[in-house]
Amino acid sequence: MKIGISSHNNRNRQQILSYLNYLQKTRTLFETKEYEFGADLLKDLNKGIRFDVIFLDVDFENVAKKIRELDRDVLLIFVSRLCNQVFNAFEVNAFQYLLKPINFYLFFNTLKRVFQLHHEKKRVFVVKYKQQIRQILLKNIVYIECYNRHILVQTVTDQMESYQTFRETAEKLIPLGFIRVHQSFLVNLSHIKEIGQNEIIGTNGIIIPVSIRRKKEVLEGYRMHIEKHNVWKL
Numbered sequence: 001m002k003i004g005i006s007s008h009n010n011r012n013r014q015q016i017l018s019y020l021n022y023l024q025k026t027r028t029l030f031e032t033k034e035y036e037f038g039a040d041l042l043k044d045l046n047k048g049i050r051f052d053v054i055f056l057d058v059d060f061e062n063v064a065k066k067i068r069e070l071d072r073d074v075l076l077i078f079v080s081r082l083c084n085q086v087f088n089a090f091e092v093n094a095f096q097y098l099l100k101p102i103n104f105y106l107f108f109n110t111l112k113r114v115f116q117l118h119h120e121k122k123r124v125f126v127v128k129y130k131q132q133i134r135q136i137l138l139k140n141i142v143y144i145e146c147y148n149r150h151i152l153v154q155t156v157t158d159q160m161e162s163y164q165t166f167r168e169t170a171e172k173l174i175p176l177g178f179i180r181v182h183q184s185f186l187v188n189l190s191h192i193k194e195i196g197q198n199e200i201i202g203t204n205g206i207i208i209p210v211s212i213r214r215k216k217e218v219l220e221g222y223r224m225h226i227e228k229h230n231v232w233k234l
Contacts, residue, residue, distance in 0.1 A: 075095040127153055128164065195210070
């Protein structure tokens with residue numbers, strides 16, 4: 001897991017590093033990089049360097065907005081002595097807002113949630129077709145369609161067929177962030193861009209039908225997904 005730590009105050013950076021080093025003895029190994037200035041962090045992001053998590057001093061509020069423009073997925077954790085800036089953190093979809101001095105147990109619980117999300121992003125779906133077996137990251141699947149007793153898996157880049165049944169697939173994926181929107185369609189809640197009258201528009205622009213009898217369930221499922229993952233559409 002790659003973690004960036006950006007703060008003018010060296011003491012703040014060292015405290016976060018000391019907590020991470022303590023947790024690293026028993027948990028996932030971290031690759032960390034410190035930044036005294038937000039501008040240096042932005043330079044690396046512009047070069048294509050990516051982090052799973054960034055700890056950011058609240059003084060770098062404008063930097064946070066630029067970070068979010070460059071990377072929609074990175075988990076931003078604000079650190080501040082003041083609590084009156086928390087609403088600014090929500091504007092950039094902050095994952096957490098920690099007050100200084102940072103309480104270790106709150107830090108631990110925050111990282112625990114980060115580990116869980118990081119693990120979810122790495123989950124895969126196995127596609128079996130003819131003599132081929134392929135693993136696809138769940139986060140890259142937009143929707144799955146029932147097709148002639150097989151399934152069609154639509155990812156952000158391509159489409160492939162699998163011998164699995166639609167019922168078997170739904171049982172596996174609904175607990176992992178997918179929802180059945182139609183008799184023949186299963187959609188990744190994280191890839192819903194817009195819900196219309198009779199259709200869903202996916203993040204890749206593909207239109208997926210929604211049945212009338214499932215519309216209420218879909219709206220409620222999407223609302224709960226947003227609340228659970230603190231998703232703010234930018």
